Amino acid sequence: MLLSIDLSLILEKFVLIVVVVMSSLVIAMYATFAERKVAAFMQDRRGPNRAGPFGLLQPVADGLKLFFKEEIIPDLSSKFLFILGPCLAMLTAMMTGAVIPWGDKVHFFGRDIPLQIADINIGILYVFGVVSLGVYGIMIGSWASNNKFSLMGGLRAASQIISYELAMGIALIALLMTTGTLSLKEIVEQQQQHWYSWNIIKQPLGFLIFLICAFAECNRTPFDLPEAENELIGGYHTEYSSMKLGFFLFAEYINMFLSSAVMVSLFFGGYDIPFVNDASLAETIGVNWIALIHTGLFLFKAACFLFLFMWVRWTIPRFRYDQLMNLGWKILIPLALINMLVTGAFILFQENNWHF
Amino acid sequence: MQALTNRAREVERKPMSLLERAYLPAIFKGMVITFGHMFKKKPTINYPEVTRPFSPVFRGLHILNRDEEGRENCTACGLCAVACPSEAITMEAAERKAGEEHLYREEKYAAKYEINMLRCIFCGLCEEACPKDAIYLSETFAPANFQRKGFIYGKEDLLIPNPVTEPAAYAKAKGGRVKIK
Numbered sequence: 001m002l003l004s005i006d007l008s009l010i011l012e013k014f015v016l017i018v019v020v021v022m023s024s025l026v027i028a029m030y031a032t033f034a035e036r037k038v039a040a041f042m043q044d045r046r047g048p049n050r051a052g053p054f055g056l057l058q059p060v061a062d063g064l065k066l067f068f069k070e071e072i073i074p075d076l077s078s079k080f081l082f083i084l085g086p087c088l089a090m091l092t093a094m095m096t097g098a099v100i101p102w103g104d105k106v107h108f109f110g111r112d113i114p115l116q117i118a119d120i121n122i123g124i125l126y127v128f129g130v131v132s133l134g135v136y137g138i139m140i141g142s143w144a145s146n147n148k149f150s151l152m153g154g155l156r157a158a159s160q161i162i163s164y165e166l167a168m169g170i171a172l173i174a175l176l177m178t179t180g181t182l183s184l185k186e187i188v189e190q191q192q193q194h195w196y197s198w199n200i201i202k203q204p205l206g207f208l209i210f211l212i213c214a215f216a217e218c219n220r221t222p223f224d225l226p227e228a229e230n231e232l233i234g235g236y237h238t239e240y241s242s243m244k245l246g247f248f249l250f251a252e253y254i255n256m257f258l259s260s261a262v263m264v265s266l267f268f269g270g271y272d273i274p275f276v277n278d279a280s281l282a283e284t285i286g287v288n289w290i291a292l293i294h295t296g297l298f299l300f301k302a303a304c305f306l307f308l309f310m311w312v313r314w315t316i317p318r319f320r321y322d323q324l325m326n327l328g329w330k331i332l333i334p335l336a337l338i339n340m341l342v343t344g345a346f347i348l349f350q351e352n353n354w355h356f
Numbered sequence: 357m358q359a360l361t362n363r364a365r366e367v368e369r370k371p372m373s374l375l376e377r378a379y380l381p382a383i384f385k386g387m388v389i390t391f392g393h394m395f396k397k398k399p400t401i402n403y404p405e406v407t408r409p410f411s412p413v414f415r416g417l418h419i420l421n422r423d424e425e426g427r428e429n430c431t432a433c434g435l436c437a438v439a440c441p442s443e444a445i446t447m448e449a450a451e452r453k454a455g456e457e458h459l460y461r462e463e464k465y466a467a468k469y470e471i472n473m474l475r476c477i478f479c480g481l482c483e484e485a486c487p488k489d490a491i492y493l494s495e496t497f498a499p500a501n502f503q504r505k506g507f508i509y510g511k512e513d514l515l516i517p518n519p520v521t522e523p524a525a526y527a528k529a530k531g532g533r534v535k536i537k
Contacts, residue, residue: 042393
């Protein structure tokens with residue numbers, strides 16, 4: 001039998017799903033807080049510091065405010081799609097978390113519980129599929145608003161995702177040629193062998209392209225053309241209010257967190273502890289403790305990427321639309337293709353023992 | 357086209373070098389700058405907890421002073437109202453009755469004393485005119501109000517707290533500007 005399903009497996013996965021969903025929501029909440037703080041510090045301000053100690057309750061206050069605001073659905077909008085838009089954005093943002101290995105495994109009640117909701121052998125493809133679905137939330141929401149600015153934002157989002165997904169995919173192909181697997185778990189395990197086996201060392205150019213495309217996929221500055229406050233009012237969420245707007249904004253932060261997590265697992269060794277032999281450490285301090293360290297380190301690495309997202313946002317301005325398309329089609333895709341060809345040639349030579 | 361002066365110079369339009377066209381070094385340079393700003397000292401002052409110190413000549417809301425026994429100094433002589441260039445001060449005098457010696461220092465006192473803070477220009481001439489050290493401009497300023505009548509400050513708003521019964525509030529209201537003789 002391929003998959004033995006019993007009650008404890010269902011229970012274990014259910015608990016894991018709840019934990020992952022809740023923690024990514026909390027992390028996204030505090031990412032909004034961190035965003036404001038980072039923005040403030042980079043602009044020599046103090047940032048929110050009134051709600052709770054150091055302003056730590058600020059995200060709660062923000063969320064409550066959004067919940068209590070009036071829910072406005074425009075008269076001439078397509079009501080069903082108008083509500084579906086933010087739901088879809090939120091749903092697809094959360095779905096990526098299913099294949100990310102948060103840690104190796106924990107040992108409870110005589111069972112080994114892997115810290116990954118689904119170790120599917122096409123993990124990366126799943127991530128890709130879900131991420132490209134994410135733009136449907138924006139597109140549907142913007143079209144249903146019956147507002148030209150929203151529609152413009154939606155169009156931009158769609159064309160941007162199409163342009164950058166290509167380069168992202170090709171950059172990943174080069175990575176997958178070196179790893180030889182699509183499963184995120186196996187990719188992470190391969191990177192655990194030596195300190196130099198992290199994929200960032202094997203694929204620096206691929207990582208750079210992937211990073212730039214991840215910025216574009218998350219609609220973050222310099223690629224935040226779908227929102228573009230000063231050109232399109234609010235872009236795709238012009239007509240949205242209350243928690244539906246909150247869902248859109250929130251989905252952006254969850255996307256950011258999960259794409260950071262994907263980048264960490266693909267290029268930065270996932271939950272690997274650098275310069276430490278994880279297997280022997282696990283024997284000395286026990287599986288559960290090592291899982292805790294692994295998860296903590298994974299979250300730390302992801303937090304570094306979150307900081308990078310914010311850092312870039314508060315440093316560089318938005319691209320113009322033609323610059324965006326130039327970068328995507330004329331620079332990133334050729335670069336990714338070259339990267340793929342060089343990687344392919346390198347692997348061929350290696351298999352041929354460096355003979356022509 | 358002929359140049360009008362010999363100072364005219366052609367604008368340099370060199371094509372960008374490969375490094376400049378790659379943009380990434382420039383972006384990195386910008387990121388270093390923004391990162392450096394994270395550790396700069398913040399000029400913000402956390403207002404309600406910390407206040408910016410006023411200069412010693414700052415003139416804020418008026419206070420009606422008391423002497424060290426808590427008696428009102430004002431004798432309703434009207435010199436402040438005369439001195440006031442914007443005619444913001446009105447008052448009504450009354451005579452001190454027997455048994456009120458602990459309230460008013462001299463035989464005459466102001467039964468009503470009003471300053472219209474919308475008219476007041478905080479010039480401090482009332483303070484200079486007062487022969488009894490009764491009116492001073494303090495270190496606070498008039499808070500916002502929804503109505504015009506909220507800006508007409510009566511005696512209860514202006515009088516300084518009693519130094520005998522509430523010394524802490526008195527010291528706070530007095531601030532650093534007022535020197536009681």
